[in-house]
Amino acid sequence: MIHPPEPTVWPTASVAAESRLYAPVRVGRIILGSSTWVPAMVPWRATDSGFVTDSLLAWYGRFAEGAPGAIVVEATGIRDVPSGPLLRIGHSRFIPGLRQVADSIHQRSRGRTKAFIQILDFLPVRRRPTPEAYFLRYWRPAERHRLRLREETAELGEDLVPIEQLPGRMLALTPSEWRRILDPREFEDLERGRRDRVTDLDNPDVRTLPDVLPGLFADAAARAFEAGFDGVELHFAHAYTMASFLSALNTRTDGYGGSLEGRLRLPIEVLRAVRRRVGDDALVGLRFLGDESIPGGYGIDTACQYALAFARAGAQFLSVSRGGKFEDARVPRIGEAVYPYTGDSGSACMPSSTDAEVPFGRNLSLSLAIRTTLRSEGFEVPVVGAGGIATFARAEAALSTGALDIVAAARQSLADPDWWEKVRTGRGLEVRRCSFTNYCEGLDQRHREVTCRLWDRVFDGGGDGARSVDGKRRLVAPPWEGSVLHEGAKKGTVP
Numbered sequence: 248m249i250h251p252p253e254p255t256v257w258p259t260a261s262v263a264a265e266s267r268l269y270a271p272v273r274v275g276r277i278i279l280g281s282s283t284w285v286p287a288m289v290p291w292r293a294t295d296s297g298f299v300t301d302s303l304l305a306w307y308g309r310f311a312e313g314a315p316g317a318i319v320v321e322a323t324g325i326r327d328v329p330s331g332p333l334l335r336i337g338h339s340r341f342i343p344g345l346r347q348v349a350d351s352i353h354q355r356s357r358g359r360t361k362a363f364i365q366i367l368d369f370l371p372v373r374r375r376p377t378p379e380a381y382f383l384r385y386w387r388p389a390e391r392h393r394l395r396l397r398e399e400t401a402e403l404g405e406d407l408v409p410i411e412q413l414p415g416r417m418l419a420l421t422p423s424e425w426r427r428i429l430d431p432r433e434f435e436d437l438e439r440g441r442r443d444r445v446t447d448l449d450n451p452d453v454r455t456l457p458d459v460l461p462g463l464f465a466d467a468a469a470r471a472f473e474a475g476f477d478g479v480e481l482h483f484a485h486a487y488t489m490a491s492f493l494s495a496l497n498t499r500t501d502g503y504g505g506s507l508e509g510r511l512r513l514p515i516e517v518l519r520a521v522r523r524r525v526g527d528d529a530l531v532g533l534r535f536l537g538d539e540s541i542p543g544g545y546g547i548d549t550a551c552q553y554a555l556a557f558a559r560a561g562a563q564f565l566s567v568s569r570g571g572k573f574e575d576a577r578v579p580r581i582g583e584a585v586y587p588y589t590g591d592s593g594s595a596c597m598p599s600s601t602d603a604e605v606p607f608g609r610n611l612s613l614s615l616a617i618r619t620t621l622r623s624e625g626f627e628v629p630v631v632g633a634g635g636i637a638t639f640a641r642a643e644a645a646l647s648t649g650a651l652d653i654v655a656a657a658r659q660s661l662a663d664p665d666w667w668e669k670v671r672t673g674r675g676l677e678v679r680r681c682s683f684t685n686y687c688e689g690l691d692q693r694h695r696e697v698t699c700r701l702w703d704r705v706f707d708g709g710g711d712g713a714r715s716v717d718g719k720r721r722l723v724a725p726p727w728e729g730s731v732l733h734e735g736a737k738k739g740t741v742p
């Protein structure tokens with residue numbers, strides 16, 4: 248089912264000037280110029296060692312031209328370990344590049360946009376192996392497998408196969424036989440690639456996460472402020488380590504799982520460690536899930552309890568997302584890694600116009616419940632929300648009905664980074680409207696430079712018109728002739 252763009256009427260400049268969307272909003276000790284926000288979006292433009300590139304600077308600079316209240320720089324890894332082309336903040340050598348990003352956001356928005364950065368930890372995910380590689384290299388055959396194999400092949404009247412011959416025998420079987428002979432986790436490793444989980448207490452790296460993560464997050468946050476960012480967003484959402492601690496599926500038995508308090512323990516310890524390191528004045532908030540959107544996952548009632556706990560522990564904004572989990576992700580092809588935005592929870596996270604449900608504003612019931620709970624307990628912490636908000640009318644309604652304090656728009660801002668300015672200046676009819684078909688997300692999935700399907704393919708040869716590695720796509724949105732920045736740039740008055 249394809250949902251057409253939401254019909255809308257754009258405001259005049261004077262209506263926009265009176266709106267909540269374009270009114271300043273306080274976040275911690277910072278005032279954002281408007282209640283507009285570009286949430287984290289990984290564009291896959293860092294180097295293979297996690298450093299900032301010109302193309303990454305162009306990406307953030309272009310968003311800044313639209314002058315939203317805040318831009319959250321993509322999920323950035325807190326560890327000093329090879330992470331492919333993921334942006335990194337796990338060592339002081341990353342600070343100079345990150346400082347350029349923060350500076351670029353400030354300069355290109357002419358000081359109107361605050362620069363935040365999302366910091367994350369994730370656990371190893373291996374690619375799906377070939378059956379040969381799995382059985383001959385990774386699998387650990389044991390007595391239980393011999394017994395199950397004999398049951399499976401009983402009609403052949405075979406004796407127990409010697410353990411050393413098990414891998415070869417398994418290779419001759421079918422996937423449904425593998426499923427019956429392997430343990431469920433082993434079958435998953437074969438079918439999807441091995442993925443570490445926070446519940447793997449027999450793995451020392453996983454068992455000791457509560458010892459190492461508070462310090463890693465605190466150090467990374469301190470680097471972010473040293474690099475000139477105005478705020479830090481702790482990534483407690485989607486498929487990554489901290490969200491997995493919060494998950495209802497976290498059954499750790501060491502005090503960091505099981506009950507609601509146990510699942511909250513490490514996230515709160517991380518938040519407190521960050522706060523201790525960066526001091527009371529530095530802006531620290533977090534992104535978490537209002538609903539995990541997976542079988543057995545937590546829902547909005549738990550999310551409201553989490554929100555209260557985060558507010559009590561000093562989070563200065565709460566950004567609400569949904570889903571985006573590994574548990575229901577599509578089975579990857581051999582040689583590829585499982586990707587958390589490919590199942591139903593992925594659709595919940597980035598609703599598409601090809602979904603059964605309409606893509607617009609689908610998370611607002613979550614943020615409304617969270618915000619109402621916070622206010623009823625006396626917490627004024629601002630709530631940020633994204634998910635198919637791509638018109639002024641919907642954004643303004645979300646603010647007026649108390650579902651949000653700040654409107655985040657990811658894909659609409661990608662389709663047209665100037666849309667905030669176009670709407671503010673009464674030129675809404677010029678907005679290039681996102682079609683929510685998730686072409687950009689497909690690129691993200693393959694770790695290719697993220698671009699938008701709606702951008703033209705006219706290359707002007709300049710930095711901002713530079714092409715993607717495949718040579719076919721422009722790397723940033725086309726310029727908007729009406730932009731004050733472009734006028735200023737032509738006259739040499741804008742940096």
Ligand SMILES: Cc1cc2nc3c(=O)[nH]c(=O)nc-3n(C[C@H](O)[C@H](O)[C@H](O)COP(=O)(O)O)c2cc1C
Nearest residue numbers: 286287288289321322597633634635656657658691
């Ligand atoms: C290309 C792409 C990359 C994304 N990367 C991140 C990320 O790094 N961190 C994050 O929390 N969300 C990420 N998201 C999710 C968005 O922040 C947002 O929650 C989601 O797209 C729904 O909002 P929208 O309907 O306004 O696009 C990404 C989304 C897209 C399209």
Ligand code: SF4
Nearest residue numbers: 681682685687699700
């Ligand atoms: S490619 Fe562009 S139009 Fe399509 S969903 Fe992404 S941002 Fe929207």
